[in-house]
Amino acid sequence: MPEETRNIYKTCRKAAGLTQEAAAERLGISVESLRAYETGQRVPPDEVVEAMSDLYNTLHLIVRHVREKNAMYGRVVPEVPQAGVLEASARLTNRIYQFADSHADRRLMRIAEDNVIDGNERPEFDDIMEDLQEIVAAALALRCAQQADCRSSM
Template identity: 90%
Template sequence: MQDETRNIYKTCRKAAGLTQEAAAERLGISVESLRAYETGQRVPPDEVVEAMSDLYNTLHLIVRHVREKNAMYSRVVPEVPKMDVLAASARLTNRIFEFAENHSANRLMRIAEDNVIDSNERVEFDAIMEDLQEIVSAALALRCAQSEQEA
């Protein structure tokens, strides 16, 4: 996983069918800079990653870049798996249905109604939060898949 993360810029460029030279030219950066980003010697600035995302047609690149660059972001935003629109749609729908079937929203409201999460409620609250993180992850995966399919 670490090698895949470190080389996400290279992986996305190759998936877009571009050479380092062609990509660097279109991004307005030097081949040496692109090579440094792709080998993990340097971290590209956000504006370069945004341009890469547009050029390579992959919103997922931005998500991965920000998660790796910012530890606080990683603590809040869940991992976003790369998947196609159909799989991402199914995953999101299944997570929402599971949340509803488990009456998690009702349980969350019972816990929150006194505006205190006491020690007796903490385990259940944390489990509900994990379920919500799964829904957020699935929604972001669908957003990334949809944007990549449109181009």
């Protein structure tokens, strides 16, 4: 497992420029608990991860935490790449234009108009859903990037 994945809590804390002691105090938890989360000995509760996300100024921490904690999450929400605002904006805009240029929206409406996805329509429907997942991932990446950029400029 890559270092960043194992220590996402530590990586985000360090990126925020906080020591374990300072972070634990501001999070209202013990240094021992924070150390256990950062070494993978324990999984932090969701409310602690939410506080970490606010303190460390990164929504991406929540996305990674939930994805690793719950395998079903990955079936619904795509992998969210980390990117800066400019890169994430460009990726989202490009994915939307590609979707529109391919007329996937119109094809989706044709498939859905009878409220049934038959065997002949299923492959095309699945392809359209993959395209939409890419748009969702790009939008989430932009949201994560925007939050970090906005707070760091305050």
